[in-house]
Amino acid sequence: MGLKALFLNCTLKYSPEISNTRVLIDKAVKLFEELGVESEVVRVTDYNVKFGVSSDEGEGDQWPLILEKIKACDILIIGSPIWFGVRSSVTQLVLERLDGTYEEYDKETGQFPLYGKVAGVVITGNEDGAHNIAANTLFNLTHLGCTVPPNVDSYWVGPAGPGPSYIDAGGERHLYTNKTIRYMVNNLAFFAKLLKDNPIPTNINKLYEDAVKESD
Numbered sequence: 235m236g237l238k239a240l241f242l243n244c245t246l247k248y249s250p251e252i253s254n255t256r257v258l259i260d261k262a263v264k265l266f267e268e269l270g271v272e273s274e275v276v277r278v279t280d281y282n283v284k285f286g287v288s289s290d291e292g293e294g295d296q297w298p299l300i301l302e303k304i305k306a307c308d309i310l311i312i313g314s315p316i317w318f319g320v321r322s323s324v325t326q327l328v329l330e331r332l333d334g335t336y337e338e339y340d341k342e343t344g345q346f347p348l349y350g351k352v353a354g355v356v357i358t359g360n361e362d363g364a365h366n367i368a369a370n371t372l373f374n375l376t377h378l379g380c381t382v383p384p385n386v387d388s389y390w391v392g393p394a395g396p397g398p399s400y401i402d403a404g405g406e407r408h409l410y411t412n413k414t415i416r417y418m419v420n421n422l423a424f425f426a427k428l429l430k431d432n433p434i435p436t437n438i439n440k441l442y443e444d445a446v447k448e449s450d
């Protein structure tokens with residue numbers, strides 16, 4: 235297909251510690267490979283990413299290295315564990331840093347750098363929180379310019395209370411998760427190809443000018 239998928243694994247763990255979220259991500263990587271889609275997985279904690287809302291927070295900030303990979307991909311998937319019922323602090327950090335891309339719009343069309351990319355989300359954790367993370371993260375990505383196809387969230391959650399996570403609980407055999415990871419991969423690949431062949435024509439600059447004319 236000539237497409238590139240980028241996974242941002244927003245685990246709180248540092249390499250080489252095993253990440254449950256990475257194991258589910260690897261299932262998606264294999265499925266993408268079967269469709270001819272190249273994948274790269276970035277563990278965000280392997281980089282020195284500073285807090286902030288710009289694309290470069292100065293000396294020592296390695297976010298620009300990750301951002302270049304994001305700009306080069308066709309498919310962006312955020313992988314997040316569940317902590318206290320919400321997305322991980324690393325996931326939140328990634329979304330806050332992506333806020334800086336609003337300032338990097340195309341001078342002619344006004345489109346943001348994430349226009350033309352499709353987005354999905356992969357989630358693992360105990361108890362509830364998966365729907366909350368998927369809803370908020372995918373909503374954020376649409377505002378940044380990504381297109382969100384149908385059924386592009388895949389998650390696994392354990393039973394209420396402390397207990398084993400995805401790997402130890404045998405989550406790799408869970409039907410719902412195995413079903414939704416396939417939905418996600420196939421829909422992301424289809425819509426990524428669709429957008430690559432048919433770029434979004436919206437001229438945000440022109441639409442903004444039209445809005446200014448009828449606004450206070």
